[in-house]
Amino acid sequence: MTSVVDVRQLGKTFPHAGKNRQVLRDIDLQVAQGEIVALLGPSGCGKSTLLRIIAGLEQHDSGELRLPPAVKIGMVFQSYSVFPWLSVEDNVAFGLTLQGATKKAARQAARELLEKVGLAGQAKAWTSVLSGGMKQRLAIARALAVRPQLLLMDEPFGALDAFTRFEMQQLLLRLWQESGKTVVFVTHDIDEAILLADRIVVLSPNPGSVNSIIPVDLPRPRHDLTDPTLLQRQAALRSHLYQLFFSMQRPVGASH
């Protein structure tokens, strides 16, 4: 199986209080084509930093990161990254015109994507009138506009209410099933990781390192609340992940 993301022995330090603090140490991670991988771990363990390094937004200072040559990456952040001075449609078309598409072709492609994410009716609206969930749909449509092979998402649904979050998770799975894209996403949420991921990479803090990589060997869809076997297997996985989290906790008063 070809890896889209190949991270070996990767390390990262940031300056902190006049010294260099190691934030990531010896990270090994291979993500296969078409896989959904969740980066899960306690606050501050370096999930976002690892994702930003994969995206090329941050430099690592040791180890290796290999991506396919000229790989196209789409990125979705928690804070809805939309341009408020452009209409919904032009938000999506913008990246395409930057890549050399004509305005007409870019608008056409934008309309198709808005259709996919359920925002066709808002194409001409300003982004200020969109709800949080709609803005996040728009952010996803924008990330998909460049036809990325690799979709990187940093807590994409963290700011949404439970119902909208569920809708967005289903939307992501639908788009993924249609396109077979490779997805790496950061989450705090154990249930979200179990619902979406093929594998869960559990990071432990100080410095951020891979604690374990857990395959989620459950059939999709995974939200059927009437399937007792599925519920039981999800519960077993959840309990395993909670135990891992508890085992990472430092005694109160321990310093970094």
Ligand SMILES: Nc1ncnc2c1ncn2[C@@H]1O[C@H](COP(=O)(O)OP(=O)(O)OP(=O)(O)O)[C@@H](O)[C@H]1O
């Ligand atoms: N640009 C930076 N300069 C200095 N330190 C940074 C920088 N970015 C992140 N850090 C530090 O690196 C560590 C990891 O941060 P990161 O945001 O990657 O963690 P995280 O696991 O995504 O956390 P959270 O779940 O709270 O978002 C933290 O201690 C953070 O303060």
